[in-house]
Amino acid sequence: MAQQAWNLALLQMDIAIGEPERNFAKLERLLEEAAAHEPKPDVIMFPEMWNTGYALEQIQELSDVNGERTDALLSAFSKKHGVLIIGGSIAEKKEGGVYNTIYAYDREGGRVADYSKIHLFRLMDEEKFLQSGERVGQLELDGVPAGMMICYDIRFPELTRKLALGGAQIVFVPAEWPNPRLHHWRTLLMARAIENQMFVVSCNRVGVSGTTEFFGHSMVIDPWGEVLAEGDESEQIIRAQVDLSTVAEVRSRIPIFEDRRPQLY
Numbered sequence: 320m321a322q323q324a325w326n327l328a329l330l331q332m333d334i335a336i337g338e339p340e341r342n343f344a345k346l347e348r349l350l351e352e353a354a355a356h357e358p359k360p361d362v363i364m365f366p367e368m369w370n371t372g373y374a375l376e377q378i379q380e381l382s383d384v385n386g387e388r389t390d391a392l393l394s395a396f397s398k399k400h401g402v403l404i405i406g407g408s409i410a411e412k413k414e415g416g417v418y419n420t421i422y423a424y425d426r427e428g429g430r431v432a433d434y435s436k437i438h439l440f441r442l443m444d445e446e447k448f449l450q451s452g453e454r455v456g457q458l459e460l461d462g463v464p465a466g467m468m469i470c471y472d473i474r475f476p477e478l479t480r481k482l483a484l485g486g487a488q489i490v491f492v493p494a495e496w497p498n499p500r501l502h503h504w505r506t507l508l509m510a511r512a513i514e515n516q517m518f519v520v521s522c523n524r525v526g527v528s529g530t531t532e533f534f535g536h537s538m539v540i541d542p543w544g545e546v547l548a549e550g551d552e553s554e555q556i557i558r559a560q561v562d563l564s565t566v567a568e569v570r571s572r573i574p575i576f577e578d579r580r581p582q583l584y
């Protein structure tokens with residue numbers, strides 16, 4: 320039977336642009352810190368493109384070839400600590416180019432899913448340097464149907480709805496969402512949670528990269544739209560517990576999935 324409650328740990332970290340060595344070292348330190356905490360986390364996640372930041376001009380040289388280095392680290396860590404991992408996203412080099420990809424792990428170190436960002440963000444020139452993924456990020460963790468999206472993806476309500484219709488009860492969103500669009504970030508994440516009656520869990524980076532500032536405000540939002548936890552603008556680990564039975568409770572209280580009329584729209 321699927322576990323009903325999870326302790327979450329969101330590693331809201333700064334990222335050194337173009338410096339994978341420093342970013343790997345920092346992530347390893349934060350992972351150990353998160354795992355040492357009581358109660359132990361069931362799920363750990365971290366931000367978008369944590370290995371390189373937006374070093375797009377050098378992304379061919381800096382990205383992780385076939386994600387091998389990332390996979391070795393995250394697989395071993397999830398096995399050692401018996402923890403589920405939503406591995407932020409990395410710049411991942413594959414045949415055909417560089418992708419912005421999340422790797423997800425079960426508690427035994429098995430990679431259960433990956434998802435490459437399908438909406439590339441033209442305001443940051445992503446489409447000039449990255450390839451877009453071609454499928455949605457549906458997965459199961461501990462037997463719980465879940466979903467993954469990345470940053471800009473939250474502007475596309477159809478994508479979250481598709482994950483919800485596919486059964487997702489919780490959606491994970493690694494991001495590098497910059498200033499000054501904090502109200503977009505908070506509003507869109509809350510709307511995705513309320514309209515799909517699911518948990519939305521986001522992990523944004525902090526710090527400054529060139530002229531771009533990142534404000535953190537990683538969030539855990541329940542299916543009623545309540546914010547269970549929210550980061551400030553500093554590097555920190557944000558913790559929250561989610562009770563997954565809330566999804567069924569909210570969906571039976573206001574049965575939008577029964578009342579929707581897709582034949583009309």
Ligand SMILES: O=C(O)CCC(=O)C(=O)O
Pocket residue numbers: 440443469470471472474495496497500503
């Ligand atoms: O949609 C936005 O305002 C920010 C998106 C973004 O920064 C990204 O997808 O990397």
